[in-house]
Amino acid sequence: GAGVSQSPSNKVTEKGKDVELRCDPISGHTALYWYRQSLGQGLEFLIYFQGNSAPDKSGLPSDRFSAERTGGSVSTLTIQRTQQEDSAVYLCASSFLTGAMYFGPGTRLLVL
Amino acid sequence: RKEVEQDPGPFNVPEGATVAFNCTYSNSASQSFFWYRQDCRKEPKLLMSVYSSGNEDGRFTAQLNRASQYISLLIRDSKLSDSATYLCVVNMRNQGGKLIFGQGTELSVKP
Numbered sequence: 001g002a003g004v005s006q007s008p009s010n011k012v013t014e015k016g017k018d019v020e021l022r023c024d025p026i027s028g029h030t031a032l033y034w035y036r037q038s039l040g041q042g043l044e045f046l047i048y049f050q051g052n053s054a055p056d057k058s059g060l061p062s063d064r065f066s067a068e069r070t071g072g073s074v075s076t077l078t079i080q081r082t083q084q085e086d087s088a089v090y091l092c093a094s095s096f097l098t099g100a101m102y103f104g105p106g107t108r109l110l111v112l
Numbered sequence: 113r114k115e116v117e118q119d120p121g122p123f124n125v126p127e128g129a130t131v132a133f134n135c136t137y138s139n140s141a142s143q144s145f146f147w148y149r150q151d152c153r154k155e156p157k158l159l160m161s162v163y164s165s166g167n168e169d170g171r172f173t174a175q176l177n178r179a180s181q182y183i184s185l186l187i188r189d190s191k192l193s194d195s196a197t198y199l200c201v202v203n204m205r206n207q208g209g210k211l212i213f214g215q216g217t218e219l220s221v222k223p
Binding site (some may be wrong): 031033043044045048050055056089093095097098099100101102103104105106 | 141144145146155156157158199201203207208209210211212213215216
């Protein structure tokens with residue numbers, strides 16, 4: 001069956017540009033999570049959606065980061081004015097209520 | 113106190129060894145518990161859910177101790193292919209059911 005998909009799989013951008021990352025969760029999953037992971041580091045929580053609302057945005061590192069979810073499905077994570085320290089793998093996961101979460105393959109972002 | 117805490121790693125064990133990981137959680141009302149595995153440069157993958165009565169899947173056994181608020185993962189007869197980072201996940205009922213990851217424990221199985 002279809003799992004979580006993310007696009008693009010890789011993104012190279014120049015410092016100062018905006019980027020948009022997309023996540024398509026498993027159909028019917030109510031919760032959606034965004035994490036990022038730098039090489040050799042643990043998962044860093046960014047934001048959590050239940051339906052279209054985000055009860056927890058506490059992990060967004062700065063106001064350059066924003067995320068939305070529409071129709072209880074697709075989510076986009078936008079990073080404005082990218083910086084080199086934004087380079088990481090951005091992972092999306094979805095779950096049904098409080099069931100197990102399933103991850104997408106991630107978007108590898110490199111800011112030059 | 114962190115919401116979800118795991119044994120610090122890394123664990124270096126020989127093939128065939130039995131290894132156990134523990135994970136403690138702070139929210140006594142938590143109801144969902146999971147173990148994930150993450151290989152280098154890959155996304156985390158669900159290894160197994162943890163049920164109240166404990167559950168087993170081949171060489172892997174998961175246990176839940178609600179009184180002491182911890183979950184455990186036992187790996188018997190470890191294989192080289194078990195080398196990975198193991199993460200526990202707990203739901204936080206006081207945060208709308210949000211699932212929280214522990215920081216992970218790295219396992220390295222040597223020949």
